Amino acid sequence: MAKKETDKREAILQASLEIFAENGFHSSPTSEISRRASVGTGTIYRYFESKDALIEALYEEIDGRLRPVTSEGIDLEAPVRENVLGIIGRIFRFLLANPHEFKFLEQYYFSPYGVAKKSSDKESSDRPIINILHRGVEQQIIKDLPSEILFGLCFGPVVFLARDQLYGYFELSNEMVEAVLESCWDSIKL
Amino acid sequence: MAKKETDKREAILQASLEIFAENGFHSSPTSEISRRASVGTGTIYRYFESKDALIEALYEEIDGRLRPVTSEGIDLEAPVRENVLGIIGRIFRFLLANPHEFKFLEQYYFSPYGVAKKSSDKESSDRPIINILHRGVEQQIIKDLPSEILFGLCFGPVVFLARDQLYGYFELSNEMVEAVLESCWDSIKL
DNA sequence: CATAATGGACTGAATGATCACTCCGAAGAG
DNA sequence: CTCTTCGGAGTGATCATTCAGTCCATTATG
Numbered sequence: 081m082a083k084k085e086t087d088k089r090e091a092i093l094q095a096s097l098e099i100f101a102e103n104g105f106h107s108s109p110t111s112e113i114s115r116r117a118s119v120g121t122g123t124i125y126r127y128f129e130s131k132d133a134l135i136e137a138l139y140e141e142i143d144g145r146l147r148p149v150t151s152e153g154i155d156l157e158a159p160v161r162e163n164v165l166g167i168i169g170r171i172f173r174f175l176l177a178n179p180h181e182f183k184f185l186e187q188y189y190f191s192p193y194g195v196a197k198k199s200s201d202k203e204s205s206d207r208p209i210i211n212i213l214h215r216g217v218e219q220q221i222i223k224d225l226p227s228e229i230l231f232g233l234c235f236g237p238v239v240f241l242a243r244d245q246l247y248g249y250f251e252l253s254n255e256m257v258e259a260v261l262e263s264c265w266d267s268i269k270l
Numbered sequence: 271m272a273k274k275e276t277d278k279r280e281a282i283l284q285a286s287l288e289i290f291a292e293n294g295f296h297s298s299p300t301s302e303i304s305r306r307a308s309v310g311t312g313t314i315y316r317y318f319e320s321k322d323a324l325i326e327a328l329y330e331e332i333d334g335r336l337r338p339v340t341s342e343g344i345d346l347e348a349p350v351r352e353n354v355l356g357i358i359g360r361i362f363r364f365l366l367a368n369p370h371e372f373k374f375l376e377q378y379y380f381s382p383y384g385v386a387k388k389s390s391d392k393e394s395s396d397r398p399i400i401n402i403l404h405r406g407v408e409q410q411i412i413k414d415l416p417s418e419i420l421f422g423l424c425f426g427p428v429v430f431l432a433r434d435q436l437y438g439y440f441e442l443s444n445e446m447v448e449a450v451l452e453s454c455w456d457s458i459k460l
Numbered sequence: 461c462a463t464a465a466t467g468g469a470c471t472g473a474a475t476g477a478t479c480a481c482t483c484c485g486a487a488g489a490g
Numbered sequence: 491c492t493c494t495t496c497g498g499a500g501t502g503a504t505c506a507t508t509c510a511g512t513c514c515a516t517t518a519t520g
Contacts, residue, residue: 088470104381106296109505111472120471122508131506186380191294195437225449228440232431233453240426241419247385250418259415263423267457278496299479301498310497312482321480 089127091117093138101183105135105191132193139188139197142181149174151208160216161265167209168234169261175242176257182246186239209234213268222268233267279317281307283328291373295325295381322383329378329387332371339364341398350406351455357399358424359451365432366447372436376429399424403458412458423457 095117099108110131114121128134149170154163175182188194213230216222222230237260245252252260285307289298300321304311318324339360344353365372378384403420406412412420427450435442442450 110507111505114472121473121506122471123469125507126469190376190380198437198439223449223453225453226440226446228434229431229446229450229453232434233427233450233457236426236428236430237423237457238426239430241422244418244422247388249388250416256416256419259413260419260423263413263415263419263457266459267423267427267453269456300481301479304498311480311499312497313495315481316495 088117088119088123091119092124092127092134093141096134097138097142097180097184100135100138100187101180104187105131135188135193138184139193142185145181146171146174154208154212160212160219160221161269163212164209164216164234164268165261165265167212168238168264169257171235172238172242172257172261175238176245176252179246182242186243216268221270223270225268230268234264237264278307278309278313281309282314282317282324283331286324287328287332287370287374290325290328290377291370294377295321325378325383328374329383332375335371336361336364344398344402346405350402350409350411351459353402354399354406354424354458355451355455357402358428358454359447361425362428362432362447362451365428366435366442369436372432376433406458411460413460415458420458424454427454 092113096108096113099113099116102108110124111121114124117124124131124134128137150167153166153170156163189198209231210227213222213227217224217230241252241260244250282303286298286303289303289306292298300314301311304314307314314321314324318327340357343356343360346353379388399421400417403412403417407414407420431442431450434440
C-alpha cells in the first residue's frame with residue numbers, strides 16, 4: 081500500500097516534469113498532468129498542496145539528482161584544472177542528456193520561484209565548484225576575480241550551448257563538448 | 271491625430287514592456303497593461319491583433335533598438351580583437367542598462383515565440399559579430415570552431431552575468447565588466 | 461469461513477476565479 | 491451631423507482547486 085502511494089506520487093512528478101518541459105508551467109493544466117499520470121485530477125492534491133507546491137517538490141527532486149553529479153569524482157589531490165573541467169563537464173553532459181530536466185530548471189530559475197529560491201540560498205557558497213575555484217585562485221592558477229564571475233564564465237557558455245543543442249539549433253559532438261570545456265578553462269586560467 | 275494614435279501605441283508598448291518584464295507574459299493581464307498605459311482595454315486591440323501580436327511587435331521594437339548597438343563602431347580596418355570586444359561590450363552594457371528589455375528578451379527567447387523565431391532566422395548568419403569571428407578564424411587569431419560555439423562562448427557569460435546583476439544577486443563594477451570581456455576573448459583566442 | 465461494516469485512498473464533475481477578446485454606446489474631430 | 495477613435499462592462503473559455511460520492515482492502519462479527 082505504501083508502495084502504491086509512492087507510485088502515484090512518482091507518476092505525478094514524472095508526468096509534470098514532461099509536461100512542464102514541453103509546455104511551460106502556465107500551459108500545463110493539472111487536468112493534463114493527471115491524465116498523463118493516469119490518476120484523477122484530485123489525486124494530485126492528495127500528494128501536493130497546490131500546483132506551486134508540486135513545482136517546488138519537482139525542483140527539489142531534480143536538484144537532488146544533480147547534486148551528486150556535481151560532487152562525484154572530485155579529487156582534491158588532483159590538479160585544479162582537472163577538477164574544474166571534471167565538474168563542468170559532468171554538468172554539461174547531464175544537461176545534454178536530460179532535456180526535460182534542463183528545460184524545467186531553466187524555467188524554474190527564471191520564474192519568481194527560482195528568484196526567491198536563489199535569494200534565500202546562502203548555501204551556494206559551499207558548492208564544490210566554488211571551493212575548487214578558490215583553491216585555483218590561491219594557487220595563482222586562476223584569475224583573481226569574484227567567484228560569481230568565475231562561475232558565470234564557466235557555466236554561461238555551458239548553459240547557452242546546452243540550450244542551443246536541446247532546441248535543435250545545432251548538434252554538439254563529443255569533440256565539440258571537449259573544445260567548449262577547454263575554452264571555459266582558458267577564460268578563467270591565469 | 272496621427273500623432274495621438276502613435277502616442278497610444280507607444281504607451282501600450284512601453285506599459286507592456288514593463289509589466290511583462292516584471293510579471294512574465296502569463297501574469298500580465300491585458301487589463302493591467304491598459305491601466306498602466308492609461309487607455310481602455312479595447313484600445314489595445316485597435317493597435318494589435320492579439321496579445322501575441324503585441325508580444326511580437328514588442329520584440330521587433332526592442333530588436334530594432336538592439337541592432338544598431340551591435341553594429342555601431344565596427345571598424346573592419348581595426349584588429350579583430352578590438353571589434354569583438356567592442357561588440358560584446360556594447361551589448362553587455364546595453365543589457366545591464368536596460369533591465370526591462372533584458373528580461374523581456376530572455377522570456378521571449380525561452381518561449382514558443384522565440385523558438386519559432388530563431389528557427390526561421392537564417393539571417394542570423396549575417397549578424398556582424400559572426401562575420402568578425404569568421405575573419406578572426408581566417409587570420410588564425412581565433413580558434414577554428416563552429417560559429418555557434420564561438421558565439422556561445424562570448425555571449426554565454428554575458429547573459430549569465432547580466433542576469434545575476436539584474437536580479438540583484440551581486441554588483442558588477444565597470445572594472446569587472448572589462449575583466450569579463452577580456453575573459454571571453456581569452457576563451458576564443460588561439 | 462462467510463459476510464458485513466469501516467476507513468481512507470481515489471476520482472472527476474462542479475465551482476469560482478481569471479483572462480483574452482468583443483461590442484456598442486460615448487466622445488471627439490472636422 | 492458624420493465618421494473615427496475610445497472605453498470598459500460583458501462574454502465565453504480556461505484553469506486551479508474542491509468535495510461528494512465510489513471503491514476496495516482490512517478488520518470485525520456471527
